[in-house]
Amino acid sequence: MSIANASGRGRVVLCRQCDQLMILPARAPGESAHCHRCHHHVAAAAQRDVQITLSWAIAAALMLGLVFCFDFLSFSTRGIGHTMSFIDAARSLLGYDYPSLAALLLATTVGLPGLYLAALIYLCAGARPDRRLPGAIALARLLRPLEPWLMSDVFIVGVLVALIKIVSLADIQIGPSFVAFCIYSLLLIRTFSLVDWVTLWDAIAPHPVLASDFGRALDFHRSGRSQQLMVCHACDTPFAINPAHRCPRCGKRHLAHGVDRTQLTWALLATAVILYIPANVYPILSTVTLGESEPQTIIGGVVHLAAAGSWPIALVIFVASVVVPISKIIALAWLCVAARRGRQRNALERTRLYRVTEKIGRWSMIDVFVVAILGSLVQAGALMAIHPGPAALSFAAVVVITMIAALTFDTRLLWQNADEPRKALDHA
Ligand SMILES: [Zn+2]
Ligand SMILES: [Zn+2]
Known part of the structure; x- marks a missing residue:
């Protein structure tokens, strides 16, 4: 519903x-x-109560702990089998000499989410307006910028795509750790949706800003x-x-x-465009069957899946690895041009475009996770093995750099000379 305008009582927000x-x-x-x-x-x-957020965060953290206690996936073909734990996915990337990919995988799926949950539990359990919780302000400042980098949901889609890719080649068994990971991911998403930062910051460091605090009249138009x-x-x-x-x-x-900071956004976009070339030229993975190596590029993988009849998965990889990165780069470049020209028509549509661009970018990581899972799971000696290729590193860099580019863009530039609004806030 539409509510109070500038003259209403309440805190000032910008x-x-x-x-x-x-x-x-x-x-x-x-x-x-x-x-x-x-x-x-x-x-x-x-x-209604911060204890609700606290209980969901604790449940997610406990489930995250269970991910490390059991087997994640099992693979067997012609009598040769292999079982992997969750940590094996990162360990195999290290074994193939991709430490940065291993670090990225661990950080985005369990490291940063674990840190986020631990800090949130500490803040929800300990923060009170009448007492100062040690380190609370520093932790709260850290948490929100972490949110786009928590990718457990993207990892699950990556695992499912990897399993569909190899299900016709071998017997696959899902372990309890994978089930725990899926539950942990759902609990994490639920925890995100419950965090009310306005109330949490009021408990950490009470500082309600009222119009009278500024010592001068504010113009809310x-x-x-x-x-x-x-x-x-x-x-x-x-x-x-x-x-x-x-x-x-x-x-x-x-x-x-x-x-x-538009120049910084441009520089990051240019870096992403350059890195996208090796990401498509070099193989993202190689399948070794009876000593024979068959390298596969991103597009080659899509074509291979489509030819094998797996159209839905081919489409998922095509959208995540080709459509999303390219459209994200074009959209951000266009927004930079629009911000520089200072035109204010369609500022709302452009801001919406920015939000979509910012939200979908992380889903491009699917293909990187697919490679990590396949490289770790498909290890049947000389009979069959899958190795990550150099394009996996370039492509992961494209995803990370375009995400940073989106974060550096300042949407306020799109509204510089916009018509002053007439109403203040809507309640939803
Ligand atoms: Zn606004
Ligand atoms: Zn502040």
Whole structure:
């Protein structure tokens, strides 16, 4: 429902995607708030009790522990079998001399999610407005930037694609560890959806910003920048620009207003384009059957799957490895041009395009995970083996660099001279 405008009572918030100044009224449990101008979620659904988030996070962490206790997958062909644990996927990449891929696999599937869950449990269990929890501010600042890099759900899709690729060649058995991993991933997604950062930050470091705190009248029909205000990207606190550009609540330092990072986005996009060439020229994996090696590029793998009749899987790999990276690079380049021209028509559509681009980029990692699983699982000596190829490294770098490029883009550039809005917030 449409609610209070600028004159309403509540805390002052500044939209981090379009720089619109607004009033956020008290939310009822389950009620979220989004910016009326760009529809960015300014506040997630308010939680009735932080203990609910805590219990889901603990369940996810326990399930993550079980992933390391059992077998992950088993493979056998013509009497020769092999069983792998979860850690074997990273270990085999190390064995093939790809330590950076092994580190990326472990970090995105269990390392960073484990860190995220442990920190969230600590904050939810210990943070109280009336006492200072040691290290809480530093941990809370760290958590939100981690969220795009938690890819357990992408890994599950990668495992399923890998299994479908080899199911006709060998007998595959799913181990208890894989089941635990799937449950852990679902619990992790549920935990994300429950975290209410506004309330959590209020427990860690209470700092409600009211319009009267600024010592001057605020104009809620103008952007924050035009009133010398900026928003903290860690704790969402709006503050008057100070010489160090430091958030008064969490201490995070920010770039000065007006610093244009579009050149950095362009540089990262150019790097991604260059790396995408070896990612397609070199083989992403090689299948060795009875001593004969058959290298396969990304496109070659798609064609092979389509020829074998696995159209849905061929389509998944084609979309994740070709359509998504290329369209992401083109979309970000177009947004950089639009931001530079300063045209403000269709700013909402462009912001939506940015959000889609930012959200889908991580799914390109599917093919890298497929290679990691196949390289670790398919080990039947001279009879049959699959080795990762050099393109896996280039392609993983393309995915990581385009994700960073998306994070460096500042959507507020799309709204620089936009018509000033008339309403403040919508409740959803
Ligand atoms: Zn906005
Ligand atoms: Zn802050």
